[in-house]
Amino acid sequence: MTTKTRIPAALVGRAACTALGMGLVLGMAACAGPSSATGGASKDEGAATEVHVGYFANVTHAPALVGAAGGYFAKELGSTALKTEVFNAGPAELEALNAGAIDIAFIGPSPAINGFVKSQGKGLKIVAGAASGGASLVVRDGIDTPEDLQGTKIASPQLGGTQDVALRVWLADQGYTSDLQGGGDVAVTPTENAQTLQLFQNGELDGGWLPEPWASRLVLEAGAHVLVDEKDLWPDGRFVTTNVIVRSDFLTDHPETVEAVLRGEVAAIKALQDDPAGSAKLVNDEIAKAAGKPLSQDILDSAFQNIEFTADPIASTLQTQLDHGVKAGTTQDADLHGIYDLRLLNKVLAADGQEKVSASGLGEE
Template identity: 50%
Template sequence: MPTAAAPPPPTATPSSPPVLEIPQKGFAAVSTRRSTLTKSVALLTALVALAACSRAGGDAGAASDAPAVDKGPAAEIRLGYFPNVTHAAALIGVDKGLFAKELGGTKLTTQTFNAGPEAVNALLGESLDATFIGSGPAINAFAKSKGEAIRLISGATSGGAQLVVKPEISSAADLKGKVITTPQLGNTQDVSLKKWLSDQKLGVGAGADQVNVTNTENAQSLDLFKKGEVQGAWAPEPWSSRLVLDAGAKVLLDEKSLWEGGKFPTTVLIVRTQFLKDHPQTVEALLKGHLAATDLAQGNKVEAKQVVNNALKALTGKSLGEPVLDRAFDNIELTLDPQAKTFPQLAKDAVTAGVAKEAAAVSGLADFTLLNKVLTAAGKPSVDTAGLDKK
């Protein structure tokens, strides 16, 4: 697990400046002491100002109030993503070299995660520059850093999450006393499940009238479901399809049914704010690669499925059966639109789910300047910020 960057060294509080005592008489002595004192105070003022600048500059994860300075293309960009079909654009972009092509001389380093909170820790610890991630952890990262450390720069996937359960479960009430899994505490599916349970007037806990929600890696949830140790999962693709087709689960709820038009941001792309300020050319190149990967998937679904399956096999050691792959792709929509209008509601959902004490202020989370530049250049419609770019 990446560790957070060490805080800058403390700056000592200056004591009263020393006065150089030179034997003088009368007015000349007073004048000399005043002149020395004035110079000492000026010197200390400059040192304090310099120390303040050093402290501000040392926090690379937070955005400063200083004007952005374009430092040109980065030497390296560290990109995170998950081995899920809902991260298909990332899998395609990496495997087909589409990111690398656009990045040119910038080295692409990748890292995979099981769920969003892990990726958030890496971002806030500054061991990651950008990541594909769920909407919930994206909001959490923004809130934890008081709106400074990260920016939402694009969407990636809409849809692709379902509550799947044992065949004998036919209603929300039947979940009482059952064990239902999500990938990780506080991740997108964890928030969605707990919010929905709250709407159904069902408590979360180990009691007979409660739903026991546990957090388990997707692959382990599949094994536990087959063994009968858990009775359901709110899972992203391809895991919901694997539970249905490989383990005999049935769909109790498709999350699409909870959102207007069936659209909600399952996966988005975020970047460290300071990296965006320092290297906008690199971020723009990343977005061009993201668009190329999305266009490939939309234009040639057969090739996209093959690329994704090969990537999943390389990352997890196992490829998906064709029926699972087909079902998973049918349940998602790859899009660079992050559905910005849903984020205020998503922030409220975290409170309802008991994951957050108060709804995060999401104003200022989004910066679609480079995304819309890339889309416009490609002759595609720009993305609506829905006011998410304004503080």
């Protein structure tokens, strides 16, 4: 296995097309090659020689971190070489998927929806979930109610990402304006997570809507406090934070490889549940490689307490996620039917004695 931190601009290597940015998604059907999704001639070609998997060095992506570092992916992949890349946020990771630089991505629902919509349903499939919860709006002293946010500057990890959309929609529900250029009653400023911590400590940001462990880091390292825990905004406190998506052509050509990665993910989730201390150490070691230093134990404990690790994509919440993206102005409205293909996951779950999960009418299961 090889691992490297992804530089978003360097979308090279195995890319079939060279256009970058979100416009690349629109041309994806022409770039990605034939697949069953487009009615072409692609077919099951057996196991891939190698598979490139992308994820974040966040606790919300712990199933990927444990799957890679704990050897669960490699064990299931056998002779297929595993190569991994670390990203800061979903939109950059989606660009890499669209360019063919990665095959499988652990990613938030908003970028997954954007990729599906802009490729007219042909570019990707959600094949599993990975995590629920683990995102909060954390703010400085003096901000104790929504009314105190007037004129503040609040960070999100990246424009169009899952936390960015959640922040903009919540602000709108509180009666605030915010535009995609950083204007309005509250200035939303997409910022890399590590920079958010530093800028908050320097007094240049008033808070951020952040995934774990960054929300806990601002609280425990920089004196922030939680204004909104996102799980409180959802029925039963459950909403998808991290999905597993696959390029449609890779899924068609190499279902055996995708199934192997899903077996590894399910095994990693079991390890997270059965051995939380050992799994947390693996996660922390991987975060240290990407961020330069490990998390303190109190931050690690806080982050893990805020997240449910599950292969269930909680499909019943996805339409609401789309509605939020449309309201935030980062996503166009569309029909999400066909976005899920949970057949391989349910095969893996059945073999493991677990109940199958639902696509909520938005795909195959």
